[in-house]
Amino acid sequence: MSQTSHPEAAAEPMGPVEEPPRRSGWSARFTTRPARALRQLGRVSRRMAVVEAAAGSATLPEAPTRPGASVRPVPRPAPRPASPPGRPAPAPRRSWPGGFRDRLTSPVPTFQELLAIVWHGRLRPGVGDADRIPVHRDGLPRPAGTDAVLTWVGHATYVVQIGGLTILTDPVWARKIPGTRPRLTPPGVAWADLPRIDAVVISHNHYDHLDAPTVRRLPRSTPVLVPAGLRSWFTRRGFRHVTELDWWESTWVGGVRFDFVPAHHWSRRTVWDTCRTLWGGWVIASDDQTIYFAGDTGYGERFAQIGARYPGGIDLALMPVGAFEPRWFMKAAHVDPAQAVRACQDVGARRMATMHWGTFVLSGESLLAPVEEARAAWAEAGRDRADLWDLAVGESRVLTT
Numbered sequence: 085m086s087q088t089s090h091p092e093a094a095a096e097p098m099g100p101v102e103e104p105p106r107r108s109g110w111s112a113r114f115t116t117r118p119a120r121a122l123r124q125l126g127r128v129s130r131r132m133a134v135v136e137a138a139a140g141s142a143t144l145p146e147a148p149t150r151p152g153a154s155v156r157p158v159p160r161p162a163p164r165p166a167s168p169p170g171r172p173a174p175a176p177r178r179s180w181p182g183g184f185r186d187r188l189t190s191p192v193p194t195f196q197e198l199l200a201i202v203w204h205g206r207l208r209p210g211v212g213d214a215d216r217i218p219v220h221r222d223g224l225p226r227p228a229g230t231d232a233v234l235t236w237v238g239h240a241t242y243v244v245q246i247g248g249l250t251i252l253t254d255p256v257w258a259r260k261i262p263g264t265r266p267r268l269t270p271p272g273v274a275w276a277d278l279p280r281i282d283a284v285v286i287s288h289n290h291y292d293h294l295d296a297p298t299v300r301r302l303p304r305s306t307p308v309l310v311p312a313g314l315r316s317w318f319t320r321r322g323f324r325h326v327t328e329l330d331w332w333e334s335t336w337v338g339g340v341r342f343d344f345v346p347a348h349h350w351s352r353r354t355v356w357d358t359c360r361t362l363w364g365g366w367v368i369a370s371d372d373q374t375i376y377f378a379g380d381t382g383y384g385e386r387f388a389q390i391g392a393r394y395p396g397g398i399d400l401a402l403m404p405v406g407a408f409e410p411r412w413f414m415k416a417a418h419v420d421p422a423q424a425v426r427a428c429q430d431v432g433a434r435r436m437a438t439m440h441w442g443t444f445v446l447s448g449e450s451l452l453a454p455v456e457e458a459r460a461a462w463a464e465a466g467r468d469r470a471d472l473w474d475l476a477v478g479e480s481r482v483l484t485t
Contacts, residue, residue, distance in 0.1 A: 086248035090351060092441070162398070178328055180313045184351070185359045187331075189384055189418035192350045192358055209465035213451045214268045216478035217442040224273050225480050230372040232483040234400070236475040237272045240293055240379065242402060246483075247340040247370030249282040253377050254293040256443075257301070261291045264444045267341060268451070272478025276299065280373075283337045286310045287379025288363035288484055289317070289353045309335060309342050311351075331364055332393075343367040343391050347381035349417050367394065372485045375402045376431055380440070382416045383423040385431035394432060400473070400483055401433035406441030406454035421457035425465050437473035437481070 098368035233244040240254040315328040329344040408420040
């Protein structure tokens with residue numbers, strides 16, 4: 085696939101934060117107090133769309149593997165199809181059901197629960213420790229030979245250089261997202277320092293993982309890999325090479341294979357689109373390394389299912405460790421640090437890199453608790469300290485063959 089040079093991306097200004105569509109008609113003419121309260125709940129829901137949490141723990145059956153899914157239980161990718169370097173496999177238009185609620189393992193949060201969280205200030209911890217969040221903004225190193233290089237930009241955004249490609253995970257360079265304070269730390273890599281982006285992977289559509297102002301800065305020729313149902317969001321913005329996948333399906337970009345895998349989570353971008361699009365994580369595999377990007381997820385049986393698909397092991401798991409308090413509210417959709425370590429073991433990953441902390445205030449734990457508790461849980465599990473990549477914002481680490 086032909087790629088537009090990066091200067092073109094820099095020329096595209098950041099747009100305003102995306103606003104959900106407004107309703108009109110008879111409901112807009114209601115002026116009674118109950119109607120105003122309902123509208124207020126809608127506004128709260130929009131502001132809190134970044135708070136991915138759910139209540140309850142009822143487990144539903146796992147969705148069956150769809151015919152034609154190309155993930156197989158092999159330690160490395162099968163031979164790739166013949167295609168020019170940098171071009172993803174053809175992405176035919178797909179037909180999806182009206183929603184994916186059947187994939188939930190817990191109910192989505194109610195508006196009343198979201199409102200209670202906001203009103204009681206449980207997602208507003210003090211930020212006095214923000215200056216203790218380490219930031220190493222040293223530029224973007226390039227890999228040597230068959231090595232892979234990973235750089236933490238902040239939150240769930242990594243720059244992954246693997247198999248000759250430069251990949252962004254859930255890119256968010258915005259200073260602020262709806263419903264949150266401004267980011268605590270700057271992006272670890274300046275946008276102008278990015279090389280050409282060969283692929284972008286999106287885990288789900290929550291505002292802290294799918295940021296419209298950042299997406300607008302990308303060349304429209306950038307290959308974008310998204311969960312089922314999310315393709316139209318990108319094509320409406322002019323992106324020409326968007327591939328959407330169901331769980332356990334795969335696609336290729338150049339010599340790198342991308343497998344979309346399950347997660348314990350949910351999706352919502354407005355009041356009216358709950359679970360209309362799918363959610364999940366990505367396994368990114370070259371001939372030399374396999375990396376698991378978990379996106380956002382609670383703890384459950386799907387980690388072991390992912391591990392069973394990769395008996396040769398995963399070299400590195402990018403695991404969320406933040407946004408886990410209050411636990412009664414967050415546990416169904418966000419792992420805590422100890423669960424992140426357990427999930428890393430379940431998927432068979434040799435190393436774990438932390439993410440989803442130190443950037444946005446989304447929950448009630450103290451700012452440094454995610455990484456501090458992850459270190460403690462890693463040591464308690466008897467894992468080698470060198471295999472825990474608790475990176476600073478902007479820090480890079482080399483993954484050797």
